[in-house]
Amino acid sequence: MADTTLTRTGVLSTADGRPLKSALARAQSRAKWRAFLLVAPLLLFVLVTFVAPIGQMLFRSVHHDGFSRNMPHLSAWFAANPRGTEPGEAAFAALADDLKAARQNRTAGEIGTRINYDLSGTRSLFTATARSADKLAPPYREALLAENRQWGDPRLWEAMRGASGALTPNFYLSALDLQRSPDGGIERAPPENRVYLMLFERTFLLSGIIMVMTLVLGYPVAHLLAVLPLRTSNLLMILVLLPFWTSLLVRTTSWIVLLQSQGVVNNVLVASGVLTEETRLQMIYNQAGTIIAMTHILLPFMILPLYSVMRPIPPSYVRAARSLGASSWCAFRRIYFPQTIPGIAAGALLVFILAVGYYITPALVGGASGQLISNLIAFHMSKSNWSLAAAIAAILLAAVLVLYWLYDRLIGIDNMKLG
């Protein structure tokens, strides 16, 4: 300890008496600032284009003011009267006032759309009544009921109560095939409206199948690449990476050319007598099409992490196992395979997460039975139901995070090798 001294309190200090820790921090602060400045542009970019939209999406999934903003009087009545209050003349008067305002401001469509999310078939009720709102006169209850009997429906009033606040969990309920019962409780949606849970289930099942298929197909290839001489394996690696250099759309449509019922594969099978004209296989526009095309597209994401784990495993491990008396299968199972688990885990997680959110391929080759949850998100976005799309997406995000957490618990995230 030539340049540092131990003071009486036990704190190390430099030769001129400053505490060693703060001297070190000062010496390193410049380097830290420089490192931060190097990362700053990306950090800013990620904040603007990734964190902010995700935050907005999560906000939209619980927020919709299409009703509450345009129906101030009725919203105030809901706020003043607790759930279970029979809507009396005061409530109908507030409703009529708001409908008159809606006619002037041309917001009846927006209001109807919001209620329509929770109770389908009600949009026209709002637009039609608003159109004749000027003729409404007290007593409003009778007038409105005369206009349309539906105004007395307790389900409608429950839906309007739900929409009277801008914040609502109802989009999450819809995304989980649930709805509000007339008394404000939660019940399952009628069977003909249940679609989301089935699609979540299918998405995870298909993603699992695709993950297993990429592993089964990719593992031997990655092993071959890892044991070949570098020059040969680099050439083969180009073939593995080739799909990355081709447009996703081109690859997907070429699968259509190959797999359709009058396509190359079927024609060859018919010509060779394996199939007849009547038994042509339906390999596309269904789940089979989605699985085949996505397995092909996601295969490199499995092979690359596997390869990066397998390449540095020296052949002497397997040789040592063989010389110690293990058959080649035993040497693979006990020595080689355990060492490739970080690669398998990384590849599987990567492929699964990519598959869960895949959109374009199932949209093109999935037909009706091969659609995934992301296609439904896209559908709702195209219908401008941003809140429901956001709710589904948020559930998907949560599911992926849960998977990620499980993975960390079971395998350990620091055990993962991506390349």
Add this chain to the structure above:
Amino acid sequence: MAGPQQDAAFVQFERVQKSYDGETLVVKDLNLAIGKGEFLTMLGPSGSGKTTCLMMLAGFETATHGEIRLAGRPINQVPPHKRDIGMVFQNYALFPHMTVGENLAFPLEVRGIGRSEREAKITRALDMVQMGAFASRRPAQLSGGQQQRIALARALVFDPALVLMDEPLGALDKQLREHMQFEIKHLHDNLGITVVYVTHDQGEALTMSDRVAVFNDGRIQQLAPPDELYERPANSFVAGFIGENNRLRGTVEDIGPDRALVRLASGELIEATPVNVTRKGQATLVSIRPERVEFKPDLMPTGAHTLEAEVLEFIYMGDIFRTRLRVTGQDDFVIKSRNAQGQRRLEPGEKIRIGWAPQDARALDPA
């Protein structure tokens, strides 16, 4: 150990050839018999075919031609895991996902040996290499020397009759390497196992082996005990590869059964022992070990031919002095003298006469 009889050979290579690409032979017509209990070292520069021979013996490479026999049984078609040969690899090849104990248990498990017997054998093998306390460690937690010991214990734990070692000490520092050389040698002596050892380090080969096979260009250049190899190299490759040697070029002036007279390029005549020269007029390379060269007139062997030399450089190396001389126009002639009491230190520029006993100068092929 005396050279083993052909029929008593434990390991035998017979006319073995090996080619990887079908164009060049890496191993050319190898014939080698290794006796039971022998410590045989394959020594040679990289690419000389020594490792290929070891891999063929272990079963990781197949011989292109010829037969390899183990205890009289041809093993060309026997897969490596049925050969019962222990092997120590250059990078140790300890399984990183297993503890030391599991590494040692592996060869016993695949042989179906019961738990209690397994434990006993593992304990014995670990004690043998003084690593008894390390059974629950992972290989990554051990130093290079410790890993080396574990690799050794693992290759011995299933009591193989033959153990192969592929440059096992290459990654260790000099001091540890020398220490491990003795330990391996002692294990060999105590266990009575047969060891085939591959190295490119001649010092290692000389200290440990019963016999050394010097490989070059796919052939065994010389197969002999260490002392014979050093003192009586059979050709100029062996002379140059094992230890340091001074080379003087010349032509055979006269030749007898155990004496040859060689005229050097500069015109001087020296006496040498003919090794692979047979007739007058042949070109030859005379090889003399640096420590066999004498420069003190009173110690000069009687009747030795002496040559004029000029001291160019004196290097102090601790236990020895290394002096570079200019002799017959060549300035790479080296002599070594022990740093003994009263030893003379030669000064650069000094003119001396050097000489040697004729049996220490060997007339070899001109190579």
